[in-house]
Amino acid sequence: MTQQHHLRGILLASTACILWGISGVCASTLFIHNRGLSAIWLTQIRMLVAGSILIIWAQLAHKRPLQIWHHRQSAWQVVSYGLIGMIPVQFCYFEAVRVGNAPIATIIQFLGPFIISFYYLLFKHVRPSRIELLGMGLAFIGTLLIVTHGHLNQLAISPAVLFWGGLSAVGVATNTLLPRPLLPKYGALTVTGWGLLVAGLFLMLVQPAWRQSVTLTGFDFGLLVVIILLGTVAPFLMFARSLSDILPTTASLLDAFEPLAATVFSVAFLSTQLTRFDFIGGSLIILAVMALSINMDKVMRRWRRWRQAS
Structure with a gap:
């Protein structure tokens, strides 16, 4: 495993975890903005x-x-x-x-x-x-x-x-x-x-x-897309890919x-x-x-x- 691959794995895993954290913030924003959700x-x-x-x-x-x-x-x-x-x-x-x-x-x-x-x-x-x-x-x-x-x-x-x-x-x-x-x-x-x-x-x-x-405004729909794509699909793929470059413990x-x-x-x-x-x-x-x-x-x-x- 090269140093470049190791760095790539760390960046992918870190980005995935940050996106998961942002997903929670987007969900919180959605609940605040749309009380009926x-x-x-x-x-x-x-x-x-x-x-x-x-x-x-x-x-x-x-x-x-x-x-x-x-x-x-x-x-x-x-x-x-x-x-x-x-x-x-x-x-x-x-x-x-x-x-x-x-x-x-x-x-x-x-x-x-x-x-x-x-x-x-x-x-x-x-x-x-x-x-x-x-x-x-x-x-x-x-x-x-x-x-x-x-x-x-x-x-x-x-x-x-x-x-x-x-x-x-x-x-x-x-x-x-x-x-x-x-x-x-x-x-x-x-x-x-x-x-x-x-x-x-x-x-x-x-x-x-x-x-x-449930009634979604354009803003609500945008948050929903972020939660699904950037907060679920993208980080999962990034994290799964990172495991081929770094150890699970890392x-x-x-x-x-x-x-x-x-x-x-x-x-x-x-x-x-x-x-x-x-x-x-x-x-x-x-x-x-x-x-x-x-x-x-x-x-x-x-x-x-x-x-x-x-």
Whole structure:
């Protein structure tokens, strides 16, 4: 792998994460500008359009996306991925943005990797490492600061934000774990595309879009296009492409750009008011997730070699 390829991978992954953060800000703007818009309507439209684009792309790339339905186990896995993975990570996140704001919703969602660690502890009996325990401690303190603003006897954010944000963090875990058996065989384009379509169709059955009274202005429609194309399709393709140039651990470190982008753009364009507790708590959570992604054994080996060489 050349240095040029490594740099390309970092730029692609960073841009993808920034676009995901901007997508949350666009959704927040849309909810503010159009009070009649519901999170379930926005989520199902986003899923159906983006999922269709990805499946068409997979077909054009000769990935044979229909093959996944030829095997019963794969079909059940992709349905589970759509219902238990995609819906929480997207619908619950948009609901948290609607009742709160994009920075807080994105930061709470960023706790997903620690839910994965708890899953492995409870069901796989894999004990967390020392760096993981440190990260969990930092994440807990950061979340506590955001939720209470230092006053442990009261909440500083609404219970609804905490509820929907917490579900979206669980969604990050299920969205990461459920498609793993499918990806090597069918590819990310096919698996993600069908996951989005399954989730969108299910939400359409629950609350059909055509039964919801939604009026979009030109500005609203523009935001919707940005959310679907620049906030879903483009970053997914960029992030998937980046993994051929950089390691997954490096890509996961760059995920920190998502909450940072959501915060910067919300403060700059929506005049979102964040306290010092929000900034400190968010920084601790981002630092905790970055620590979780670092291979400390490898870092310590390099440090020992450097000490011996010096």
